[in-house]
Amino acid sequence: MFIKITTEPLSVQALNDLVKRASDGAVVTFDGIVRDNFDGRSVRALEYEAYAEMAEKKMAEIGTEVQRKFEVGEIAIVHRLGHLEIGESSIVIAVAAPHRHAAFEACAYAMDRVKEDVPVWKKEFFADGDAHWVNQN
Amino acid sequence: MQIHVKLFALLREAAGTDSITLDLPEGASVAQALAHVQQQHPVLAPYLENVRLALRMDFVDAEVSLSDGDELHLIPPVSGGIGCLSKSLRNRLVCKL
Numbered sequence: 001m002f003i004k005i006t007t008e009p010l011s012v013q014a015l016n017d018l019v020k021r022a023s024d025g026a027v028v029t030f031d032g033i034v035r036d037n038f039d040g041r042s043v044r045a046l047e048y049e050a051y052a053e054m055a056e057k058k059m060a061e062i063g064t065e066v067q068r069k070f071e072v073g074e075i076a077i078v079h080r081l082g083h084l085e086i087g088e089s090s091i092v093i094a095v096a097a098p099h100r101h102a103a104f105e106a107c108a109y110a111m112d113r114v115k116e117d118v119p120v121w122k123k124e125f126f127a128d129g130d131a132h133w134v135n136q137n
Numbered sequence: 138m139q140i141h142v143k144l145f146a147l148l149r150e151a152a153g154t155d156s157i158t159l160d161l162p163e164g165a166s167v168a169q170a171l172a173h174v175q176q177q178h179p180v181l182a183p184y185l186e187n188v189r190l191a192l193r194m195d196f197v198d199a200e201v202s203l204s205d206g207d208e209l210h211l212i213p214p215v216s217g218g219i220g221c222l223s224k225s226l227r228n229r230l231v232c233k234l
Contacts, residue, residue, distance in 0.1 A: 049146055051210055054194040119191070119212045121146035135214040136147040136184065 019074035026100035042127035070106035138205035
């Protein structure tokens with residue numbers, strides 16, 4: 001299992017390669033990217049903040065849970081923090097498995113769990129100069 | 138006993154600090170700590186019903202007792218997620234406050 005919180009740009013390909021084993025028939029990778037709009041408003045950039053220690057612990061627990069629940073092999077979950085521009089990756093989850101169905105399901109499940117339990121927060125900066133913390137008002 | 142309350146994101150910005158130190162009676166609960174936070178920083182009141190609570194990197198209920206030196210982390214709804222603690226926990230928390 002590969003779990004990390006980082007301020008460096010994420011590489012989807014590197015994580016894809018990292019989880020692959022000779023016995024695997026599929027890798028499903030989720031690439032969460034910064035989008036340029038929220039609720040009809042134009043977004044310029046995002047900032048991510050975390051309780052990093054706990055975030056890594058929760059991501060590792062989710063990785064273990066996914067490996068227990070699905071017929072999968074290696075899993076990588078990496079979240080980026082700090083200032084991100086439109087189109088940049090904020091989270092990448094890669095799941096390798098002998099068969100594709102398990103990899104698809106496990107990857108979707110892992111992302112849903114991250115959204116529930118991993119203490120990471122996102123602040124959106126709008127083109128008009130306004131800013132807000134997502135989900136917190 | 139002393140409890141250190143850690144704030145993130147909107148709560149940190151609203152309070153103007155990332156840490157609040159509380160003096161509480163021995164054996165005080167998380168809910169009591171939150172009541173003190175609300176007293177000291179009324180500006181945080183609207184957000185407290187939506188926070189989840191973490192001790193030693195695990196989520197805990199409001200009934201849990203604190204120990205001297207504990208760091209209580211207030212976890213606002215996470216980014217883009219369902220974002221809120223369960224209704225039952227939220228109700229319990231509001232009752233305690």
